[in-house]
Amino acid sequence: MATRIAPSADVSPGSSQGRSDGAHGAGATSSASGRADAAAASPKGTGAAGRRSLLLLTDAFPYEVGEEFLEQEIETLCAAYDDVVIVPMRLSHGARQTRDLPANARCALLPASWFTDWRFHALLRAPQILLGRERMVETPPWKSPGRFGMDVRFAAIALSAYGRMRRLLPSLGLEGTGHLTIYSYWFFTGAALGGMLRRRELKRRPVTVVSRAHAYDVDEADAPRGYIPSRSFVMRAVDRVYPISDYAAGFLRRRFPGARNIEVRRLGVPPAPRHQRHRTDPFHLVSCSHMAPYKRVLLIAETVAELERRGRRVRWTHIGENDVERLEAMRARSAELIDSTPVTFTGHLTNSEVRELYATTDFACFLNCSDGEGVPVAVMEAQAAGMPVVATAAGGTGEIVHDGENGRLVPVDVTAAQVADAVESVMDLDDAQYAATSAQAHATWARMSDAQRQYREFVDALVALEG
Template sequence: MKLLILLTTSFPLGSGEDFIPAELARAFGFDRILVCPCSPQKGAVQTKSLPEGCELVQLPRRSLGRSAYMRLLLRSDVRAEISLLAKEGQLNGERTHELLFFAKNAVEIAAALTETISVRPGDEVVLYSYWLYDAAAAGVRFADSLRKQGVTVRQISRAHGFDIHPERRKSGYLPMRRYLFHHLDRICPCSEDGAVVLRQQAGPDAGKIACAYLGTNDNGIGQHSREPFRLLSCSYLVPVKRIHLLIAALQQTDFPVVWTHIGSGPLENELQAEAEKLPPNVTVQFLGQKTNAEVLAYYREHAVSVFVNVSSSEGIPVTIMEAASFGTPVVATDVGGTHEIVKNGENGFLLPADFTPQALLAALQKMRNMDAEAYDGFCRNARKIWAEKFSAEKNYHAFYSALNGGNTL
């Protein structure tokens, strides 16, 4: 039997990981696909359906308690990581705590997988972690136990943003990188930018790194007009998304603008209060949290002049893929792999990571004031670049062909 075991954070429970359904709908080559949310919020219920052939496995995860930290210090992999940090002059209390918390999660997840999932000698298993973090480390332990039972196991992991860039973390540290690079068979960052970073980190295991783009569904071409000029942004309202800078840019506009934001978050009330101070030529709509289906329906039912993303860090935003699939031009910060989907002067405009509100306003004005032929060209190019590089149909077929040995990533 060929078995795919997908380790997620919470999908299909609760919120988040909305980009997984498009992939699972195109998964092929396996007799069974088990979807295992490893760290869902307490009490989370299933909110997303699974396609035929996929099964939800809820793991009976049991906390090891705080006393586990001392026992973890006796583990050879943890001791090796501490020795490495000390050798590099990187060991401190904060990183030690982060390492132990990471290792504790990995051990708990691995124990739950071992308790719950049964396989037989001779089975072929692909153990697939969606994030290059604690679930991937748990997968290493689980894979070892399966191999001892005579099971053939390949272990792969995707990587996105936080699990690639240690500098994005307060501690500047991602635990057990070398351990993961050594034990995993393949690591697939979602951008070429991420692949470059991981290869630099991986050293002798750099050959295991291969970019595998995510993709979005083809929902047709959207409506586009610029009178009034309609901006759409879609993000969780947290500091890294820097929506306050978009508000600062709109504060200086002297032309009619309709700005719609989809998404909620801890800064929602603060940003809404800021937006209420915008001049009367700016109409603001905060639509709150929406399902992915509702976001796609918005594109089908409303004209969008430009999609805006001004995050300080990204992988390749799936929100930009969705906008591009509808033929919507984009103004975005040149961070992470964003330049792999937004080509400056072709389907949108790129801003430096440390842009000013004035620079953002200038890009929006340029988009608004270009002639109709140029704007239509941006729309066509957005759709073209999406179709060539970020189509779910194309990308996931290639990905699962590779998982089944049909081609290499």
Template sequence: MPADRRTRLIAFPGQMDGVFFRNELPYLKEEFDEVIVFAYPGNEDECRELARVFELEYHIVPMFGISAFFRSLPRLLLDKTVRNEAKGKNPKQLGYMLLYLVWADMVERVYCDELISDKPTVLYSFWLSRGAYAACRLKFKFGLGKAVSRAHRYDLYEEQNAANYLPFRRFLSNSLDEIHFISDDGMRYFAERWGDGSASLMISHLGTRPFDYVKKVRPKDLICIASCSAVIDVKRLDLIVDVLEKIDLPVFWVHIGDGDKKSEIEEYASSKLRPGSFEFLGHVDNGELASVFEKYDVDFFVNLSDSEGIPVSIMEAMSMGVPAIARNVGGNGEIVCDAAGGLLLDEVDAYAVRVYLNQRFSLDAYEQLSKRARKAWGAAFFAQDCYPSFFKQLSR
């Protein structure tokens, strides 16, 4: 073991039981001797089980606390960084900024009470949001080791936020040691706006593990397409409905995922599509995803979102040999392209989608799409390659 190995990791995953962070846990534990997690509230039973299996210490920090709120208010007057951040902000943006301050204060309180140590420490936030801000605060106040964050989509693209604002971008750019973007598009976006800070900017893809199921190519007379996302406005499931309405091919659509727009999009699909030509499954545990793809014999995966990083759902589909169709937004073009057996759409074009789907009825053509999709996933988005190198970088 190298003498300078950092033995303690303090992680800020958002929700500890979220699938993205759970994908990292096996690799994270290989690189650090001690792992402490500060997380948002989630499924307590799952958090407890993850802590047991991976031998983690975890602290659930509420999203907001009244006493911490009153402790945070003086910072608006006394902390120069906070005063500068507050200038010119509207009430909604100030409220969002206060959420960062309050959560970081609650994290500091737990750290002071229970976790002060002279062990070499890395601070790691899975999202470039309040966890990253709290990590920087701990780093400076307690003289800890380096602070690192990933950056994805909602935590990166300001125009996608309801307040058209993400707090403390300048502070994070100057205070984090490294920011790891999941896509080239994301890194370019941040660099154009905040890239003159001291943080090192680099690409570190997310990855997925292979499923037991891999697509079996056989003759079919019905094409099955799948989508997988929260049922919310930005995911644009309505566009999938609009495309399917215009395609004169035998197509069945299955959607995996739940959300507050589920009833609305089901009604929209019912008004546009043939009865029995679609099904909304609601929430499906990640461990059951492959069985859904196998049960429905999914042929293509579709993502027509307005905004993306690089969707893990596309990686998962391609790992099973299922080619993808996606709009050219965010980092989609870094995984979906002709060389990867996929169809990338600059504009949503029902005719182009029809021509692409029709390849399913040529076994040779479709088999090539399937093989290229799986090969592209394995070349850049295989968890066994992505995560060990990422955590080795963190521990240096």
């Protein structure tokens, strides 16, 4: 089960663990049906002057693991653009490409930095950081030394990335194209870099800069010192910012109350093979995530133990985690808590393997107990498969989990007993009520999380910005 790589200490305003909206890896190869669906996106440019190119700035995709949600979106992007070039911000020479790409997409790694410590870059570029036109330092040192230091750190890392991108840019084959869209997947270093490239290296050609925004890159309350650095600079760098949820949009609109370039564009997952859900005996619970502390897989284990103490017949399957040490630790802790209830830890599964498991296994309810989310893709996938969901109201989860309709929504600050109460309320539905809840889960996916619809509308919005 591939996990999303948490943004590194060099790029993340959040904790070293990072927070993500994804849960598991996806297959490296793209399906023929995905390509056919993507072909319905906006038409590509025609002729040399009309060629439409996209520079996509990620954290890691398509290298190593992480950002699995892009494995669906990339098909639609490549159907709309003549050339797509992908450059990850936090990887360099030696990273392994682990995902296949459509024929008109290619990827490249930034040249390695000679010095990995941001402090060196801050010293080297101190005049530019403190006196230059970029004005990334937004907090005076006398007002908050800590926040001043965070601004300096961000500026040093962004300027280092810009210097390395300048060296890489001539090899990307983008010079002769018409309109160029720079798309940062995160509202952080990549968005800042896009703005700098447009103002400097690409100032003589038509360029649009856009960014998605998720959770860690907008939630200042969850960031160190309650602060994400250089927000105004990053906001000025983009023509549009696309938060993936109303939750994320709320942070941006409160921070920039007059901004008119904030527009919600959701993530999505593909349709799942239809499977008639029913209340199994024992009631089969499934969860799907890596095992970083904020995912609170231990709370799920405690919930299963609580249900066992109440005499309820359940079983639990957890999908995810490719760190052997962390996986074995959770196995051992669960064995201490749970006596006779069947428990399965699958470890890492690819996206296609997860979809196949959902299609062939009688899972009755999906559990998510995270204390931090954007809008969880794992929940979208469960709903696509028609599963009722019991989840904490973390981040934007409540936008797709509607209490009493397609499952149960519980507070983030919750006990195992309270989660068990919510699970029991789904277990105790009669057949008709359970079938209606399952149908509502699938209907929520169709309305809010259908990848084909969400990504087609997103790409149409990108193309419309070209004017």
